[in-house]
Amino acid sequence: MNNLWHCLTQNNIVYFYYQKEIFKNIRTEWFGEVVDYRLLVDTALLAGEIMLSSGAETYRVEETVRHMLKVSQFEHCDTFVVSTSIMVSIANHDLDAISRAKSIEERSINLANIYYVNDLSRKLCRNEISVEETHQRLEQLLHEKQYHPKKVYGCMILSAMAFTILLGANFIDCLVAGFNAIFVIISQVLYNKVKLNDFVINMAVCCIMAILTCVFSVILPCSLNIEAVIAGSIMPLLPGVALTNATRDTLIGDYVSGTARFVEAFVIAASLAVGIAAGLAVGNYWFGGIL
């Protein structure tokens, strides 16, 4: 018993000493404030995560995260970003490395998030705001919505109509595309609420859209430019920006992210094309020889 007690206290003393050492190293005086390096790593990771899931290029994410980590003034501030995951680590000669990793599942385009994260990281690097405040603001950013969903949906319909005009269609084609875009909205709502697989939803929605376009082309007295209508109405789903980002990542030398994004873009396009091919086949079978 005595022996055990002795052992425990000994361990505790060692433990407390260890804690004190780490405490001394982790928290240092910095512009009259206490910097928590763990929080700094968390903040940088969160910033990178938000940027990556908002559709920023990989090299931009790496640059921003590294700038934020350099606030710690450690010897080694490293980050490794691919389009599906992100790793951060900082190390100094007198401190164990602090590192974290995170995988990113949802990817969409959200320019406001890129803008605000960029702004915050710039302010942090100029010591205008503290690490705690940056972390708080980043977490607020995750829950913020700039536009009302109804406005976004209305804009989806308008953009489908406008893109149909850009593809060289006339006014009636444009109206049909606007009607089709309602199904794009439905697919977005389903994706947000039910969390169904992206591929399946896209396929189903495109199938319905293609059938409807066939119906319209039979019903309406004038002839429809079917290809332009379909291409215009799926415009909000198409991976154009992903493809351009993929090319930029590849040309800048980041081949892993580049190929991943190429494949992502092609899978999305394939899901749309499968749905549309199926829909057109059904429409052809029902109404006979439109195409």
Added chain:
Amino acid sequence: MIVQIFGAFVAVYTMSVVMNLPKKFLWMAGSIASVSWLVYLIFTDYEAGLGFSTFMATAVSAFISHLLARRQKAPVTMFLIPGILPLVPGVNTYRIAYHLIQKNYAKASFYLNATLTVAGMIAIAIFVIDSGFRIYYTIKNMKSQKKGRNH
């Protein structure tokens, strides 16, 4: 032509709302896109190839984006992604997959070629303008440093 340019403006304005662009940048994004679409239309009218017209249109929009980004103190991507949106080969990607499914390999390879050309040209144009601005600012910095030494 006017209808097309107006269409480009509306398309990019609304698409920017979908992509959650901050409100104060919406007008600028739409204007950049319509200017670049105008350049694209002019070059295709004079029968410059697909690649060259895309290159020029992207270069113009990248140039304006850089100027605006400096003025508004925002990252260039804010203006660049909406600005090149009408040029971006989204529809062609879909066409590749569609023609592959239809076993129309000649058309599929044609659209694959077009997509790679356009995507590559957009990337190259962005890089060219980017490096141009970098060189300009480096020279400017060097000059101001020299002046500082003389005084």
